[in-house]
Amino acid sequence: MSDYSGKDLAAFFDAWVYTAGTPHFSIDSVHFADNTGQFIADIWLRQKYKGADYLADDNILEITFADSDFNFYTDTVHFSGESGHAVKEIPFLPQAAFLDLFEKICDASTENYRYFNTPQESKFTEAYFKVIIEEISDSALIRVGHHWVAPDSLKMEIPGLKLSPSRYWNIEGVLPDGFQAKGQFTYDLGNYLDNELIGSSNDSIVIMYRADRSMEWSEPLQTRYGSWDFGVVEVQDLQPGEYTLAVWDKQIVSVEGFSPESLYRIYPNPAKGEINIEFSHRGKYEIVIYDSLGTRIDMVKVHGKKQTWKSGEKFKSGNMVMMHIKQGNSTLGTEKVIILK
Numbered sequence: 001m002s003d004y005s006g007k008d009l010a011a012f013f014d015a016w017v018y019t020a021g022t023p024h025f026s027i028d029s030v031h032f033a034d035n036t037g038q039f040i041a042d043i044w045l046r047q048k049y050k051g052a053d054y055l056a057d058d059n060i061l062e063i064t065f066a067d068s069d070f071n072f073y074t075d076t077v078h079f080s081g082e083s084g085h086a087v088k089e090i091p092f093l094p095q096a097a098f099l100d101l102f103e104k105i106c107d108a109s110t111e112n113y114r115y116f117n118t119p120q121e122s123k124f125t126e127a128y129f130k131v132i133i134e135e136i137s138d139s140a141l142i143r144v145g146h147h148w149v150a151p152d153s154l155k156m157e158i159p160g161l162k163l164s165p166s167r168y169w170n171i172e173g174v175l176p177d178g179f180q181a182k183g184q185f186t187y188d189l190g191n192y193l194d195n196e197l198i199g200s201s202n203d204s205i206v207i208m209y210r211a212d213r214s215m216e217w218s219e220p221l222q223t224r225y226g227s228w229d230f231g232v233v234e235v236q237d238l239q240p241g242e243y244t245l246a247v248w249d250k251q252i253v254s255v256e257g258f259s260p261e262s263l264y265r266i267y268p269n270p271a272k273g274e275i276n277i278e279f280s281h282r283g284k285y286e287i288v289i290y291d292s293l294g295t296r297i298d299m300v301k302v303h304g305k306k307q308t309w310k311s312g313e314k315f316k317s318g319n320m321v322m323m324h325i326k327q328g329n330s331t332l333g334t335e336k337v338i339i340l341k
Contacts, residue, residue, distance in 0.1 A: 011058035011080070021051020024108035024149045025061055026170070028083065028213055030097045032090075039093045041065060045077060045084040048149045050108035055081050064101040065094035066174055070115075070141060074101075095174045098143060113143035113173070129169060130184040131238065138176035145170040151244040155216050156318060158270050158338050160249040163208065163217065164197045168244035175240070183238035187245055189229035194245065198229055203247035207233045211241040216340065218268045263332050264325055270338035275323075277307045283327060290322040297321070315339040 002009045015023055028044040043063060047055055057080035064074045065088075073094075077086040103111065110126045117139045123130045127146035151168035154161070169185065187205050189198045198205060205224065208217040221236040235243070264285075265278045277287055277300065285302040289309065300309050311321070319339045325332040 008058075011056065015054070015056030015059075019052050019054050021049055021054065022106070022108040022148075023056045023059070024048040024050055024147065025059065025099060025105075026109075026147070027063075027097060027099050032094050034093060039090040041088045041090055041094060041097060043077060043086050043088065043097065045079060045086075045099070047079075047082055047084075048108075050149050057081065059084070062100055062102070062104060063088070064098045065090050065092075066096050066098065066141065067092045068095050068174060070139070070174065072101075096141075096172060098172065101143070108148040109145050110148070111143055111145040113141060116140045116142060127169065128186045130232075132182040132184070132234075133180075134182065135178055135180040136176065137178045140173060140175050140179055142171070142173040142175070145172070151217075151242065152213060156340065158318070158340075159320075161270075161338075162197065162247050162249070164194070164245040166193045166196060168242055170242050171238065172240050181238040183235045183243070184232045185235070185243060185245065186232055187226075187230070197245060197247055199247075201228045202250050203228065204250050205231075205233065206246050206248060207235055207243055208246045209235070209239070209241055209243050211239065213242075216272075217244070217246075218270065218272075221265070221267060266323060266325075266335045266337060269335075270340045271311070272340045273311055275309045275311065275337055277302060277309065277323075277325075279305045281305070285332075286326045288324040288326065290324070292320045292322075294322075311339050 024047065026046050028046045031042045033040045045061065049055055059079055061077050062074050063077055064072050066072055071092060073090055075088050077084060101113065112124050112127060114122065116133055116136060119133045119136060121130060121132050124144040127144045129144050129146065131142060147168050147170065150165050151163055153163065171183065185207055187194050189195055205228065206219055207222050209220045210217050223234045223236065225232045225234065263280055267276050279285060279302065282305050287300040287302065287309065288296060289298040291297050300307055321337050321339060323335045323337060
């Protein structure tokens, strides 16, 4: 094939034939600029590899740009190794950039995109995902990617929290103003994707989210349906970005799942500066806050359903606080929350 094409295909055969496993490609970041009528895309790409300690060279990938009217423009990017970079001129101001939109390579990801213009539910079966569109003012393009490699790790390790070692999702698209949707992610101890993540009933399954790779993973508002080993996690406000399954070890951190029957919800956990406290019913509540040594440091009163507590500057990143939730003389529960900076 090299002789016939006149191109050196050794790197292609090394990656796709002679090495076990599969390359995985993704867009690390992309920035758009209008340079006096010339629209510029500055693109950074990344490579991981599923099944082997290896990185492919001489990769040729298609990047497709889309504007708000769903006009597409496709160009190619060439790179080797762990990362790549390219600057492209686009004939319009893009709203989104998609890697391999038309599924021309069989890398370690499964993506599908669809158009929507009415509220509805739609399953992305091959991506183990379901979208529930609640409000939509105009046509939307939604692309769901299921990536068969581990997500990026936490920027700072959090005691009791473990991210999936096997997979993550990416939600992207062209979304109109006012778009609102929920997203459902499946988990199953019985399949090989999650059996290295979920160990026992001490593991509380959650979804973690980040808008882009510059951000830390955090826990969005969510509801879990099912048992500790099989079910669905529903994210209440689906946003573009990356999602991954994770577990809290309940022997280390107490995690209160949010469901219609729950009395309260404390989130995010871990938290950066602000912790939201939300109750299922209006009432008068007290949240007494202790540090990890058991010293009382603050108390928050809630008259209604919601309140926010600000941790201030006295905590180091990774510190833990204990939050005792009370209503009158009754204790509703105790939660441990990790504070990040």
